[in-house]
Amino acid sequence: MDLKATHELHQRRLSRNVGVALTLVSFVAVVFGLTVVKVTSGEAVQGFDHTVRTELLPVENN
Amino acid sequence: MTDISASITREYEPTFGDYFALLKPRVMSLVVFTALVGLLVAPVSLHPVEAFAAILFIAVGAGASGALNMWYDADIDAVMRRTAKRPVPSGRVEPGEALAIGVGLSGISVVMLALATNLLAAFLLAFTILFYAVVYTMWLKRSTPQNIVIGGAAGAFPPLIGWVAATGSVSVEAVLMFAVIFMWTPPHFWALALFMRSDYDDAGVPMLTVTHGRKSTRNHILAYTVLLAPVPVWLALTSIGGPVTMLVAVALNAWFLWGAYQIWRRDEVMSEADNFKVEKAFFRFSLYYLFVHFGALLVDYALKAGGVI
Numbered sequence: 001m002d003l004k005a006t007h008e009l010h011q012r013r014l015s016r017n018v019g020v021a022l023t024l025v026s027f028v029a030v031v032f033g034l035t036v037v038k039v040t041s042g043e044a045v046q047g048f049d050h051t052v053r054t055e056l057l058p059v060e061n062n
Numbered sequence: 063m064t065d066i067s068a069s070i071t072r073e074y075e076p077t078f079g080d081y082f083a084l085l086k087p088r089v090m091s092l093v094v095f096t097a098l099v100g101l102l103v104a105p106v107s108l109h110p111v112e113a114f115a116a117i118l119f120i121a122v123g124a125g126a127s128g129a130l131n132m133w134y135d136a137d138i139d140a141v142m143r144r145t146a147k148r149p150v151p152s153g154r155v156e157p158g159e160a161l162a163i164g165v166g167l168s169g170i171s172v173v174m175l176a177l178a179t180n181l182l183a184a185f186l187l188a189f190t191i192l193f194y195a196v197v198y199t200m201w202l203k204r205s206t207p208q209n210i211v212i213g214g215a216a217g218a219f220p221p222l223i224g225w226v227a228a229t230g231s232v233s234v235e236a237v238l239m240f241a242v243i244f245m246w247t248p249p250h251f252w253a254l255a256l257f258m259r260s261d262y263d264d265a266g267v268p269m270l271t272v273t274h275g276r277k278s279t280r281n282h283i284l285a286y287t288v289l290l291a292p293v294p295v296w297l298a299l300t301s302i303g304g305p306v307t308m309l310v311a312v313a314l315n316a317w318f319l320w321g322a323y324q325i326w327r328r329d330e331v332m333s334e335a336d337n338f339k340v341e342k343a344f345f346r347f348s349l350y351y352l353f354v355h356f357g358a359l360l361v362d363y364a365l366k367a368g369g370v371i
Contacts, residue, residue: 009075012075012076012077013075015077015078015079016075016076016077016078016081018078019077019078019079019081019082020078030114030115030118030174031174033111033115034111034112034115034177034178036111037109037111037112041109
């Protein structure tokens with residue numbers, strides 16, 4: 001009994017697995033790219049955490 | 063004997079391509095193109111990565127609604143020659159898988175579009191998916207011959223979503239881009255229905271040719287083409303239009319009107335005598351109609367960006 005022969009079904013499974021893997025890697029790349037762009041786009045990125053942060057207040061020119 | 067006998071769980075193991083076919087890649091190409099134009103011609107420009115993500119997730123959302131459509135319509139797809147080879151009716155993909163992929167990708171695309179751009183764009187994408195999958199596929203497609211008109215709205219949303227992704231709001235230019243595709247869809251499909259005769263009858267889908275007759279379909283094609291013609295001209299007069307858009311709008315719609323008039327003038331005897339030559343030419347022309355119109359918007363955008371006009 002030969003358990004090593006590659007069946008055509010294995011090729012179809014391989015195509016599916018490789019496809020899903022590439023899709024997931026691409027998705028991670030897009031999310032990472034978006035994160036970098038959002039964080040470096042110059043907007044205030046500190047969230048409200050129940051204490052006043054003076055550095056987030058608008059600058060007043062007197 | 064191979065070790066395959068121990069691991070067979072179903073008759074056919076789908077490939078990645080079978081799953082990808084659920085997303086209707088050919089429809090997606092029009093979605094990507096029109097959404098890209100909507101996004102590019104908008105007065106606010108996005109960072110290239112954000113723009114890429116926006117187009118990607120609009121396309122994924124459109125694909126998801128295609129998968130939901132294939133899940134629900136598997137019974138009628140199996141009867142029609144044009145659709146019998148789709149993954150679900152041909153047995154390559156289980157209906158449950160199509161449903162899961164459709165629902166999963168819908169969720170991902172809407173959430174990601176919200177994160178990449180803004181909530182209004184994501185809401186419009188969610189509305190489009192819901193509209194196509196529920197209002198069109200599950201409800202109106204099987205119950206009214208105006209199904210094509212309603213279904214056209216779902217196909218018309220991508221440039222509007224692209225515009226909103228960039229600007230965060232809806233404006234007259236975006237609505238006119240929507241209107242061009244919305245008004246173009248009925249004459250496009252009804253011309254096809256005139257010469258692709260039996261498919262929809264076999265499946266029991268109400269088509270205007272069957273419910274109201276072929277003469278009425280010819281009247282409808284002319285009426286919708288007359289209503290369509292001023293829309294691209296109006297679009298050419300807005301802030302995103304220009305000389306190229308105007309030239310294209312006038313030339314293409316003059317030709318389209320002439321074609322619709324000829325279809326209206328003919329009867330079945332004349333059409334069958336030349337094997338629906340005019341109807342087929344009108345349909346072929348309608349395929350290029352949208353690409354050329356949206357291409358013209360891009361050309362005008364490029365001319366303005368380059369300082370030529």
